[in-house]
Amino acid sequence: MGPFIKSNTNVKKMIMHTINALIPIIIFSFIKNGIIPYTKGYTNLTGLFYPIIFILIPTISVIIYEILYNIIFQKQTNISNIKNNYNIITGILIGLMLPINTPIILLVLAPLISIIINKLIQKIFKNTIINPALIGTLLVLVIYPIIMGNISYLNKYEIATSPEPNYINTTGTYETMVKPYGGLLNFFIGTIPGTIGETSVFLCIISFIYLTYFKVIKWKIPITYILTVFAITYVIGGTNIWYPILQILSCGLIFKAIFITTDPKTSPLTPIGQILYGLFLGILTIIFKYIIPLEQGIIISILIMNLLVKTLDKIGSLARFDFKKSLIPFIIAWIMILGLSIGIPLKYNQETPTINETTTT
């Protein structure tokens, strides 16, 4: 049966494009966490290549686990299928989202846990519904309390020179929030403390353009997600433009928006579903930042939204014929955005000294 011609995109190519998009980020983290500490004399030769090894461990682990799974449970001996397996990306992303001081044993365990949980979910619900990279990362960040300390995010050079990263930085002035790291430009370029690969917003944006050009990712999700967070924090921050910019540049938000929220299997299929997904992700992220402050608020937001993907698919597919079908979720989203933008500044005005007006430059 037809059609008798097929487009030349295939899953393997999409995986390759994603890996290509991640390569500059991997190189940057090598420079930042390996080369700079080495040249400044803070680490030895192992330390120089540690970031690369760090990223390779979960990647290779995932490949081994997938092959083992195929051989043991699927009785497939043809291991070439692995090149069509999106979980390779999962491995790389786990590596990039963890702090440099994570023990190696956890780098091997995180993907294992991810894959076990995912295969179980797949068996039960016949669908991947929870982002595999996130579940592993989150578990590592929760079950190993020592690395919860902010110090774990610093490489050896940063321990000596930089202030600790402030991961739920919601209040403060430009001097306390941005100045210690040398200005917003550093947040953009990525020379601030943070996880292995999430810090460089600039490279993330380049990757985003690349992936959108080759039609690999669902670009509507990161755009609406980032804009929602920007809009709400813009109102919260009063007239200080640096404040919303800082909020979207920090915490690896842009990295997660581009690479994690767009994971094909755990994101909505329809355009309207994708926009709603982005809106509600933004709303949840704000809630977990200001109302129920959680260190891994972004990860938790994405995991919660993962559970709603099926619903969004349904709304989105019906709304294609009649936009009114998606009006209710949109109205809920707008009300929540308005409520958060107005409510949060009120709450902070009562409790703590607000974001200082005498700031900027």
Place this chain on the structure above:
Amino acid sequence: MISGVKIPERKTMSIKNKIGIYNKMKYVYIPLISGNDTNITVTVKKGDYVYKGSIIGKRKGDFRINIHSSISGTVIDYEEKYTSNGEKVKCVVIENDFLDAIEKEYENNDITKYSKNDFIKTLKDCGIVGLGGSGFPTYIKYNTTQKIHTLIINAVESDPYITADYVLLREKCEEILETIDAIREINNIDEAIIAIKNYDTELKQIIDNYIGTYLKIKLILVPDIYPIGWEKNLVKYIKKIDYSNIPLEKGIVVNNVSTIYAIYEALKYHKPLTERIVTFTGENLKRPQNVIVKNGTSAEEIIKKIGGIINKDAQYIAGGSMMGKELPTSDIVINNNDNCILVTTKNQNQEIECIKCGKCVECCPVKLSPIIIEENIENQETLKKLKPEKCIECGLCSYICPSKINIRNTVKKAKEKIRKEG
């Protein structure tokens, strides 16, 4: 905006070669089918002598139209033969006497001197049907009291490989423009529009040479996205309006270029529709080209005549590579519905697991969500809401799928399921 995707053209292989004519066949097998309707009265019996153009069958029902013999000779038998719809159809077998005898000399009319009634009668008598693949009797489109304000000539051929309309317009541009203007005048239509693809510069130049005389014919270049040749998309792009069933609702008639040429021959010579231009193409043909084929000719004969196939492991497809149907054999008879016989080599794309990239949802020109339809194929209630019956079977979803899943078939199944169960 028109939704669609740019897909490969693959037209060059058949475009350069001159149009061939094939009339050496010993027998023709005229299929008793019009459109998809096989409810046809046969008006000849075994042993009858028929002239070229004699009526041998009449379609019953609302869309009455005649089927004509494409050669002169003797009716020798009835036989079941495969046609392009992939099914066996009863055919009238006529033995060719190679005289091309006609019952009555061809007239030589002035095609502009027709009244509307005569025009419709001529179209009906000559058995003119839409040659774009539908086989819909053309006279019915004009047989209305409603004001027609626009006539759109579809010369887009958005399906890859097919060049039948292209070469016809290239060779017979003068006659076609003349006919368009005559039809416009006879039916009191305000404006006629020829739509071609924006990269067809050769064609544009040819049309530009003649179009100056006809002030009320406009040439419009449409973007190269599939499926722009689909009537609804074309009307939407040109006139910026939507219609629900047929374009006539909005006072628009759409005709295919090949149909216009058939109308020309009907008006000018009173010549019935007995032959059409068919593209024989594909990577597996030695000499891809367009051929003027008499109704009822075996495709196998023509393929042999034009050089045959390269690789034995051939796959025969009727229609284009997107909407076409795979044929069980190359021994099929060609009728008015066929614009293309595509011969390729079999290649199996291995389907892998869906990664939920959403590309099939994004590209669907009728806004279906193919993958969500597949997920809900067992769930009748949800399936109904997803409206799979709107599918036009353009095949874009299967084309675009990175996992190479033939998702169109699933949507088609869902469509049939909804139609059956209401």
